[in-house]
Amino acid sequence: MLFALRVTSGQEKVVAEMIYNKVRKQPAPIYSIAVFDGLKGYIIVESDKSSTIKNVVKGLSHIRGILDKKVDIKEIADLIEAAKSPIAKISKSDIVEIISGPFKGEKAMVKRLDESKDEITVELVEAAVPIPVTIKVDMVKLFKKSDENI
Numbered sequence: 001m002l003f004a005l006r007v008t009s010g011q012e013k014v015v016a017e018m019i020y021n022k023v024r025k026q027p028a029p030i031y032s033i034a035v036f037d038g039l040k041g042y043i044i045v046e047s048d049k050s051s052t053i054k055n056v057v058k059g060l061s062h063i064r065g066i067l068d069k070k071v072d073i074k075e076i077a078d079l080i081e082a083a084k085s086p087i088a089k090i091s092k093s094d095i096v097e098i099i100s101g102p103f104k105g106e107k108a109m110v111k112r113l114d115e116s117k118d119e120i121t122v123e124l125v126e127a128a129v130p131i132p133v134t135i136k137v138d139m140v141k142l143f144k145k146s147d148e149n150i
Contacts, residue, residue, distance in 0.1 A: 002071040003050050005057065006064040009041040015062050016043050028056050036079040044071060087115050087137045093146035096122060100139045107143060108133070 007015045012035045023030050030053065032046040041064075047053050050066055057063050090096065094110045108122035111132060118137045123130040 001046065001048065002073065002076070003045050003047065003053055004042050004067040004069075004071050005045050005053065006042055006067065008062040008064065011062040012039075012041070012043050015060065018060050018062075019043075019045070019056060022056055022060070028052055030056060034076075034080075036076070038079050039076075044076060087113055087118055087120065090120060090137065090140075090142060091146060094142060095125065095144040095146075096120075096140040097143045098122075098135070098140050101135060103133065103135075108140070 005015070016033045016035045019030070019033055028047075030045060030047045032044075034044040034046075036044070045053050050068070053066055057066070090110055090113065092110055092113065096108055096110060098104055098106050098108060103124065107125040109125055110120050110122055112121040114120070114134075119134050120137050120140065121132050121134045122140070123132055
């Protein structure tokens with residue numbers, strides 16, 4: 001079951017880290033902790049009972065309370081989708097448009113993906129000599145999937 005924990009705005013990641021460390025040292029049935037950029041002042045915690053969460057967070061700073069109502073997964077589905085890395089939408093051989101940097105406006109083919117760094121290596125489509133360029137994934141937008149027809 002998912003529960004919303006009210007925390008000091010701007011301290012969501014700090015509180016999540018404190019809860020994680022406490023559960024790691026003193027095991028408790030808390031299965032996941034989620035912080036979403038679009039949900040200021042709250043973190044989502046997965047556990048069997050709200051009383052378990054109350055016991056774990058007792059004495060931790062920046063915690064304002066726990067909402068009594070369970071959170072339905074449908075209520076946060078949009079936040080989960082938005083939190084997915086943009087690199088998950090891009091595949092090798094896709095054509096992307098570079099939207100910032102010195103190659104802005106150029107089309108390029110994806111040659112390699114590095115999910116750990118959120119970087120992709122591309123080759124400019126209209127370049128006379130194919131030169132691999134490694135850029136952050138947020139500098140591109142998907143122009144055409146590799147499996148789409150021209």
